[in-house]
Amino acid sequence: MRMDLVLELLDVPGQLIKVLEPISALGANLVTVIHKRDYKNEHGKVPVQLTIEGELENLKNVVKRFEELGFTIIEMDGVVRKETITTILHGHIVDSDVRDTMDKINNLEGVVITAFDVKLNGEEESTALINIEADIGLKQSVFDKIAEIAQEKELLVINEV
Template sequence: MRMDLVLELSDTPGQLVSSLLPFKELGANLVTVIHQRDYKNENGKIPVQITVKGEKENLEKIIESIEEMGIRILKVNGSLKTVKLSTILIGHVIDTDVRDTVDQLNAMDNVTVTTMEVKFNNEEKSSGLITVEMALGLRNQVLNKINEIAASKDLLVINEI
């Protein structure tokens, strides 16, 4: 069986080599590795495209092993493994510590705040458009966390715009 993956790697020495260890350990054959260090995504990470051949069971174990290493898999065979969610927070977004809001969301496993845009009006209130990228299946957990943060900071939430 042939499988195409897109991994998201840090631009640090040895990251690519260590990400390839599960392929070696589980007996898969690398067909292609495209690693372009001059291109980074909005998270400052490098997407690495890998095409591999092997037994279906081994390829599934490779995916599990890579995820256990803390490496994000962005795509498997062209299908996204992550989704984006955008939410608006209205109130005193700045005064209630926007950095804390971002940190609380980033502290969740497989969740990353990719953008935060803040707007001010003349009443000294602010609103923030926050975009979160997450692994598939985490949508409800992320929405619950956003609502929890908003409730603790007395912010109005407009979900999923």
């Protein structure tokens, strides 16, 4: 059986080797690897396309090991597994406890903040651009949670369309 995967890796030495090691160790074979270092996403990660083959159970173990190692699998056999969500908060972001805001979003299962950039305007209101990675199908839940946080903290929220 064959499986096509697209992973996102940090563009640092050793990442490709780390992702390739579990394949043979868990009884699968590498058929194809395409590593596009010249294309980085907004988080500084590069896509790596892999085709692996082996028994179904071995392939499942490889995928499980990738997840344990913290590699993001964004596509499996042509099915997108993760999506990026971008939102903006405006108001007294720092005064309303940035850490609490981040924790409330990160506490959603299948959701993680990948970037939280705050632009300060002295003592005035500030703006935060938040990039979130979520499992497919969770976008509305993320928007609902952000709206709840914004209402509680009296922040303006601008979601992507």
